[in-house]
Amino acid sequence: MNQDPLFSCAGELANFVVTSNLIDYDLAKNFEFQRGQTELPCSVQPMVYHPTPNRTIVVFIPSPDCTEYPLPEGGDLVLSPEFKFLCTKECPSVSINRAALTLFSSLHDHLSGLKAQLTEREGQLIITGHSLGGSVASLFTLYLLDSMDKKRKCRPICITFGSPLIGNFGLQHSQWNSFFLHLVSDKDPVPGLFLPSSHSQTTVYKPFGTYLFCSELGCACFDNPDLILKLLTVISSEVAGGLLQVVDYGEILRNLKNKAIWKGPQLAGGRFADPFSAGIIMKLETIGFDQTKLLQHNIDIRRMEAEARSLTKKTKASDIKELNDIKKYMALLEWYKKKSKDAKKGYYDCFKSGEFRRDIAVGEFMGHLTTYWEDMVAEAQWKPQTEGASFRTGWLFSGTTYRRMVEPLDIAAFYRDGGTDYINNGRSRHYKLLQQWYEEDAKPPSRDQHDSRKEKVSALLTEDSCFWAYVEEAILSCESLNNANSSPEQRQSSWDNLVMFGEYVMEQIENYAVSPEIFLEESSFMKWWGVYEDYIDTNRNSYSSRLVNFTKRRSYKQYGRRAI
């Protein structure tokens, strides 16, 4: 198989950033004000500018105290309910660096006003800051992203200069990751300030966004969190020995802007195995990490290559192909359902009895569908809550159709293999989440919809994808009632269950929420009804319920036919 060659664009991306006009203007502002306001105690002040009508810049200016002694004692993390929206599967509770959070909270009232003002405004938005000012800029950007209209065309960008890490959450699976750019000089110990000095100790801090590392010789961009952590740790430990002096990022940028158009080295010798390692080794060298240092700190190029390759594997085009495949499998299941209906049995029971070859083929379609939807659900879970929710709404409709079509088959297999209590013992997590999200999004049905449902019910799928699990439990309850060995308690609980089930079914019928296929002659539901009816007739003939009346009067024969 001919594999596409892999490249590292660490250098190209970095040079694109520094040669663009993006960080000229705001950077100058950034430092002017920092120097101008010496009287402030350790604090951060936001300033808003409009350099052009279309561009807004928010700079968080730290007082000199802040930059010179960036609160080393504030390095611990505190749980922050305010940033709970960043929770993901990977990071179920969000903690934020104490120093940054304190500064952010002290500005809270001011910032919520600023947020309202900025979300109104169209155009480009740049949020920036140096050192702890940058940490507050990051927090403010997140705060803004949470409430920003997802369809807004121009998103903000947050650029920090020499800012320490701020929290235990990552954004690797989120689109928000692309809104953060952090500049770190090889002379600046601050960004890695809160990290343990050796690799053997682990840290709960996680970087997010893209890091642009720079030295006198050039610069390189990386977005791999493990690599970033390692580089920060090394830089911090190497510089910490010397004097802690403020790094002049303005000067660094001026130098980098020139470097980008100056001719790079023509390396001699055949030491490059492939373009990827050539690019990345060259760039790591530029920012001060030569081969010996890489080895010493256990930075593995091969592993980076494997990760980069796996990222390029999935393309948009193959996603689209996959989506069509999924539609195909759904169509095949639809056909199966129709065939089963013609056999007067319903697809639930056909699959459960598994008599025909086609029942086996169905298992294969299910497998493809389940894998696909498990992945989709997992992907949504990796995203921060707000973003995850909007990501989902797009496909939740198809996801719900899938759940209603396929979950009954899982239930059938579960009870066929002798399982009991599917809801607690057998139900897959992705179904639960799909249902939960659907219910969060669903609006109460209007009168019109109720009527149109009445018309179309024969073409619809049963709404409650667990319907058949309740039927199976009802069957088990009947068996227990008819079993001479059952204890009185067991009988009582079985009977209670049946009463509840009767109410439940009737409610579904009245809402036109079940498919008329449940009334097919050979369906499990009708078999249950047979046993249940016998039981009532012999043991409790005074018992009456709405379901009993409905079914005894054979009213279901009209159900679903009104459309015609």
Add this chain to the structure above:
Amino acid sequence: MGETVGNRISLSEEIINRAASQAMRAHDSGGRPFVLDKPRGLSVAIFAFAGSWLPDDWFTHPPFGETKMDTSTFPSLRSIGNDEVAVVNASFLRRFKAILDQLSLEKEVRKVVADHKQVLFTGHSWGAAMAILATLYFLEKGRPNQKPPRCITFGSPLVGDRIFGHAVRREKWSDHFIHFVMRFDIIPRIMLCPASIEHQQILNYLNPRSEFYGKRIDPHLAFYLKVMRSAASVATHDACNLMGCTNPLLENLRNFVDLSPYRPFGTFIFCTGNGKLVVVKDPNAALQMLFYTAQLSQEEAAEIARRSLYEHLVYDNELQESLGMQNVVHLDDSLEELPLSSDSGPAIVNTALNDLGLSTEARLCLRAAGGLENRRLRNQAKIDDNKQKIKDELSKLRGYQEKGETRELGYYDAFKSQEEKADFDANVSRLVLAGIWDEIIEMLRRSELPDEFENREELIELGTLYRRLVEPLDIANYYRNLKNEDTGTYMTRGRPKRYRYAQRWLEHAENKPSGWRSESCFWAEVEELCSIKTGCNNGPLQDTKKQKIQQLQKRLIEWINDGCLGKDVVLEGSTFVKWWKTLPSEYRSEPESSMIAKLIHG
């Protein structure tokens, strides 16, 4: 090696030299837009365009002075399926159209063609831009039996954007354009930089009528740094994409950064300055070369800035020398295998790369450009592998269509009812095909296929077959699920891109306007007309409806006669016939009405 430039581009060295001297001399044309030279003993007529150093002739408005291409004069300069119009420098286009309006150009060209001579357009600097537009203009008008015109430029500024180049390559015109570029010449890079005071300084320096002509620019490096910084932005941005950058930061940054839209196209020949010529056709590689070959080096920064102006004026002498030496390297054949270090790989290639000052970084970018082109070719091969699968599914659906006729219903209505196994199978085939075609469309949208892809006859044919046979099923599916009730009509909201693209391919190949080949949407039209209630007294609505119905009847007959619409639409049981029979007589016009009646009754 051993191949001469002349062989490779099939123009003799003599002609190239002649063109170079004509192009330089045209600056003194005495106010005429071009000079015509018919050298004795050569089979060409050389049209050399005059130059201009007036800032207004270079940039109409900041930052980049671009405009949409005039597609009535240049109908091919757009992408077909994506349907984006190419972007061109507005000043160049305006001035070229002014030249056309004087009519002498067309008259002279016609005479030369009548003499059976090869037309060769040339120009230096601003004149080169005119030569490019003139060549395109006559290529657009060209007739199949005519010799297509050629174009040789010297120190040309960039003229059009990515789509401009894409369209030229798609039409297979790329080889007609040869651009000579001196290694440090600033003009081929100038369009990468937004309009600024530095532009004016450069033009004044080059303009013999300016008081600053040939005078040192102060500060002496600033203009060069400015242009190169912009060139670096464009080159590094494109390099990220070539290298398959997966960092989404890149896309977000694009919202904040103004990048020049201009990109190279055609064959570039770089002159190293010591007699070597390096040939590159790949447009991405050419862009990277434009930036990297002109990078500064510590020792000679001032010298380089000086040369960037001086070299713009010496093409005729330089070429005379270089063409005589015949030291030529063609990079395109080996882009993906270029040596990364300065001392490995084939010596001749490496010497040339070293002479152009290409660093390891630059070489990586060139490799990435080569890699992209190869990836596109592989994608195309993958699609070709799927062709049989497409054909198989289409023949199944063809069978389904024929069976529909025996059901007296037509496959459109049979599919809409979804009652038999065959209907379900057809749906599965529809979905399989949708998967294959949607993948192709997505690749086109992301420029992941060769530029010529949409111009391949076989594809256009297959796409048309597919569209005519399968689109009715998508329409049936749309109206079966009553999607029009909540989302709108099929044509406005529901039509998949795969059919829009296939229709545009055919229309482009037949030189027809967009919307001309809409026969596969027949059923959507019928469904929409059915849903407008007849008989209600809404005057204007009824009038448009009447017009639409009459037009539909006309086109129906045309389409059936052309064989691009199946006879199944006129089967007794079809939605169309049922609806048509209920039409009050004022909606029918003759002779169409009786012709349709005849069709229905076989």
